[in-house]
Amino acid sequence: MCLQTIVDDIAAEMALVTERGRVADYIPDLACVSPSKFGIAIALADGSCFTAGDADEAFSIQSITKVFSLTMALGLVGDGLWQRVGREPSGTAFNSIVQLETESGIPRNPFINAGAIVLADILLANYEPAEVLGEFVRFVRELAGDDTIVIDHQVAKGEAATGFRNMALANYMRSFGNIHHEVDKVLGVYFHHCALAMSCRQLALASRYLACGGRNPDTGYAMVPARRAKRILSLMLSCGHYDGSGEFAFRVGLPGKSGVGGGILAAVPGIASIAVWSPGLNERGNSQIGSFALERLVEKTGWSVFEERNH
Amino acid sequence: MCLQTIVDDIAAEMALVTERGRVADYIPDLACVSPSKFGIAIALADGSCFTAGDADEAFSIQSITKVFSLTMALGLVGDGLWQRVGREPSGTAFNSIVQLETESGIPRNPFINAGAIVLADILLANYEPAEVLGEFVRFVRELAGDDTIVIDHQVAKGEAATGFRNMALANYMRSFGNIHHEVDKVLGVYFHHCALAMSCRQLALASRYLACGGRNPDTGYAMVPARRAKRILSLMLSCGHYDGSGEFAFRVGLPGKSGVGGGILAAVPGIASIAVWSPGLNERGNSQIGSFALERLVEKTGWSVFEERNH
C-alpha cells in the first residue's frame, strides 16, 4: 500500500476516535489547543514527505526537543556526557525527584526532565550565553532544512513562570554539583528548547538523520556518527516515553520520543522518520491519539524493529 | 564475512579478556563454574547453527527461562496475563521488593523475579501439579528439537534452600492476592524452571521462534502469534537485563535476556537467534564477557535493531 494512502487512512480513522485524552493544562499556552487536532508526517531519506491532517500546523514540541539537545550535546562533549546522565529507564514519572536523591543527583537518562536540564547546562558550558539559543535553533533548522522554525517565547515564558518542579530538579542537582551554571540561566535555556514550535512535517524532516545512520540526507553530512545515532535510538526505545516507555515499545515497537504538547517523534532505522501530533494525553502524559496512530501505522507497514526483517 | 569465522574470532578475542566479572556465589552449584568458560551459538531459521568455544556445555539458564515461561503462560491465558504483571522497566535490581509495595503487588514486568513467580503461579493454575514441570520441559524440548534437555534438580534444591528473597517476594505478592497457590508450590515450579540446564546451541535453537515471527521453523507451527512474538522481543529489549537493560540496549541493540548462570539469549528479528555464555557477572548481574561478545557480534554483523535496514 502506498504511504500516502496509509497516512490518509490513519487520519480518517483517528478523526473518529472519541477518547482523545486530556490536554496538558499546566502550561497556559498549551491548555487552549483543541483536542480534535491530529497530524501525521512520514519523511523518507530522499526528502519526500507523506502527510495528512494538521501536519503543517506548528505545535509546541516540548520534550521531543530532548532528542535534538542530546544530539547537540553529544556532538560537543562526546561520551563524557554519560558521566553526568545515566542510560537507564527511570521507572518513574517525567518529573520525579526521588531517584536523584538516592543516585547522587545523576538523572537516570537524558529524556526525563532532570536529564535534559543537564543537557542545557552542557550547552551553556560550550556556547556564549547570548548564542546558546541561537545555535540550537540553527541546529534544528539545518536538520529540517527549514529556516522558518522558531521558538515560541510566550510558551517559554509561561513555563518559566510556573515551572517550579523543574526549578526544584535543577536546584537539587546543583546541590550535588551536577549543574554548573546559574539555575535561572540553565532553566532559561531548557524552557526555550521545549518551546520550539514545529509542525509534524518539520519534525519528521528534522529527524531523518536518526533513520539515516546519523547523516543529514540532504547534505550527506554526518550530524552524529552512525554508532551514536543507533545509541540515541536505543535510548528513545527504552526511555522515550517516561514510565510508559515499556508500553510504547510493546505496542508500537519503534524508538520514539513524546512531548506534553501532544507530539511524538519516531524513527524506523534505514527507512523513515515519523511525526504525529494530537494534543490529548493519556495518563502517562503521552499523546493518546498519537500513540494509537503509530500503532496502526506499524501494523500497516510492518515497520516495528521487532518485525522479521526480509533479507 | 561468514558467521563461522565471526564466532571463531569472537571466541578467540574473548579468551584473551582478563576482566571476566564475578561468578554468582549465592547458589551453591553455580559458584564452582570456572570463569574462563565461554560459548557462543548462532542459529538460523533453517536450523543451521554456528558455534564456538564451550557452546555444547550445559549451564544453568536461570532467568533466561523467563522467556520460555512467559511464552508458555501467554499461550495459556493470553493478554489477561497483563492484569497480573506489568510491561515497564523496573528501574531497580532483579530482586527488589520496593516497587511491589507501592504498586499493590503487581510486578513491573515478567522478567524480574517477582514477575516470573507470577508466571509460575499461572502455570500451576493450568496444569496438574504433577504435570507442570513435565509440560514445561516438553515445551522447551520441542522448541529446541532436542529431547535431552533436563532440569538440574541439584541446582533447584540449592535455590530452594537459600531463596529467602524469592520467598519474601512470593509471600508479599500473595498478601496482595496476586499469587493464588501455596507459596512453596509456586516457588518449587519457579526454582525448577530456573534450573533448566542447556547449552548455547540448545538455547539458540530453542529460541528461533522469537526471530521467526513466533513460528517454530522446524515444524512451521506457530508457538505464539507473530504479534505476540514481537511483544516478547520488545519486553526483552526494555526489561531483559534488570537495571542494566538500558545499557544493554545502548551497547548491543538487540532484544536479550540474561541469567545469573552467565548466559544471555538474544534475537535478531527475521535473521537469527543467539546464545552466549560466560559465568562471570558484571555489577548488575549480567554476564560480563557475554555482553561484550554480543557487542562485538553486532559490530561485525550490523544486526542491531537500530541499524539502518537495507531494502
Added chain:
Amino acid sequence: MCLQTIVDDIAAEMALVTERGRVADYIPDLACVSPSKFGIAIALADGSCFTAGDADEAFSIQSITKVFSLTMALGLVGDGLWQRVGREPSGTAFNSIVQLETESGIPRNPFINAGAIVLADILLANYEPAEVLGEFVRFVRELAGDDTIVIDHQVAKGEAATGFRNMALANYMRSFGNIHHEVDKVLGVYFHHCALAMSCRQLALASRYLACGGRNPDTGYAMVPARRAKRILSLMLSCGHYDGSGEFAFRVGLPGKSGVGGGILAAVPGIASIAVWSPGLNERGNSQIGSFALERLVEKTGWSVFEERNH
C-alpha cells in the same frame, strides 16, 4: 478528682461516640468483635486498679505484646539487641518492607512487625523450642500477677494461615542474615506472642514495671534495670503507634503501644500504667476510641510527660 470517677466518666463519654473506626478484618477471629466494646484500666504501683466498661473482657493484645517481648529479649541479650534492630521511628506503615531493602534487613525499631519478628528470633536462640512460648507466657503472668493469662491458639492459627506479609518480612530479613532460625518457627513464636489474650485490667497490672522504674511493684524485683525501663518508654513514645506515633505523642503525650486488636497500653512514669480497649481502628491502625479515651484521661489528670511537673 478521684481516678474511679475519671474512668467512669470517660467510659460514659466513650459510649456516646458514634465514629468508632473499623474493626480489623484480616485476622478472622478479630473481625467478629463488636465495635461497641470499650474498657479502661488504671493500675497504680500498689496494685490498686481503677476500671470501667469492659475492662475484664480478654481481647487479643496483638502488637502490644511487642513491649513484653522487647523486655524479655533485652533481659536475655542486653544492648547487643540493638545491632539487629534500630531505635528510630520508621515513618512508614506497620508492615512496610521498603525500609528493609535500603537498610540491609535491619528493622527501624522493635515495635514494627519486622522488629518484633527479630525479637522472636532472639528468644528462639535462648530457649528450647518447646519452652519458648511457655517462658513467654510465664513472664507475662508474673508481670501481671495473674496465672490465668493464656494464648488464644485459634487466633494464632488464623494469623499463620493469612500472614503472608509477615512471612515476606521474615524471609526478607533472613536473606540479609538477620533471622537465624527457620522462618516458620520464628513466625510461629511471633504469631503466638501476638495472640495473647488479656483484659485491660491484666494489661495494666502487667505493665506496672514500666511506670515503676523497671521493678515489679508486687515483688520489688527488677524486671529490667531502671535505665532500660526509661528507654523502653522512649521507644514507645517515638515508635509505639507506627506512622501515627507523632500524632499520639502530640495528642496524648504518653509512651504507648497499640495493637490491631484495639488495645493500647500506656505508662505514666512513676505514677500509673493504663490499658484501654475498643476494637475499631483509625486509618493508621490504632484504636480510634482508645486513643480518644487516653486523650481525655490526660486532660483530666495532667499526666502527659510534657506537662509541667510540680516539685
Added chain:
Amino acid sequence: MCLQTIVDDIAAEMALVTERGRVADYIPDLACVSPSKFGIAIALADGSCFTAGDADEAFSIQSITKVFSLTMALGLVGDGLWQRVGREPSGTAFNSIVQLETESGIPRNPFINAGAIVLADILLANYEPAEVLGEFVRFVRELAGDDTIVIDHQVAKGEAATGFRNMALANYMRSFGNIHHEVDKVLGVYFHHCALAMSCRQLALASRYLACGGRNPDTGYAMVPARRAKRILSLMLSCGHYDGSGEFAFRVGLPGKSGVGGGILAAVPGIASIAVWSPGLNERGNSQIGSFALERLVEKTGWSVFEERNH
C-alpha cells in the same frame, strides 16, 4: 547536687572528650568555628541561670530557630497550620525531598527543613515583607528578655548562596501549591531565621516558656496556650533530631531541637530549659558533645521525662 556544680562538672568532662564530631562545612561561616568550644546553660523559671564553658559566646542557632518560628506561626494561624505541615517523624535526613513526592508536598513535620520553609511562608502571609524579620527578632528578644540578640547577615547570605537543596525543597512544595509566596522571599526569611546568633544563656532563657506551660515567666504572659506548649514539646521529642530523633529520646529522654551550628535546646517540663553548644556534629548532623552532655545531665538530675516522678 547543686546545678552549678553539675554544669561545671559536665563542662570539665566534655573538655576531655577527643571524639568531637565534624564541624559543618557547607555554610562557609560555620566551617571555621573551633570544635573545642563547649557551652551549657540551664535556666529556671525564676530567671536564674547556671552556665559553664562558652555559654556566653553567640553561635548560629540554625535549625533550633524552628522552635521559635513554629511558636510564632501557631500564634498567627493556630491549628490550621497542621493542614500544611504534618506531625510525624520523617524517618529521613533533614533535607530529604523523597517524602514530599509521595505526600503531595506536605512536609512530615515542622522541624525538617521543608516544614520550616512552610513556616516562613506562613509568616510572610501575616506580616509586611519589610516587617517579617524584625517581628521575628523582636519575638525572640522578648522571649529571652534580651535586646542584644541579632541575625548574622553574613551567615544568612552564605546560606542563600549555597542553599540549593533548600531552593529545591521550596520550589518543589510550591509546585504542589504548599508555598504561596515567591520562593526567593520565602527562603530569604528562612535563611535569616536560621542565622540568628545566640549564646547558650540567651537560648536557655528564651525557651523557658516551653518548660513553663507556655508562659513567659518574666511577664507571666502566655506566649502559647499550655496545651500548645505541650504539643510543641511532643514534636521536639519525636522529630527534633531528624533521623536521630529516636536515638536522642532513647539516650536523653527530653524534648530537644538541634541545629547544625552545634547547638541543642532541651526542655524539662515544669523545671528548666537547657541549651548546650559544641560545633562538631555526629553522623546524623546533631552535636556530638552536646548530645553527650545532655545525656550526662539527665543522668545526674533524673530529668528524663521517662523517669519516675515523685508525687
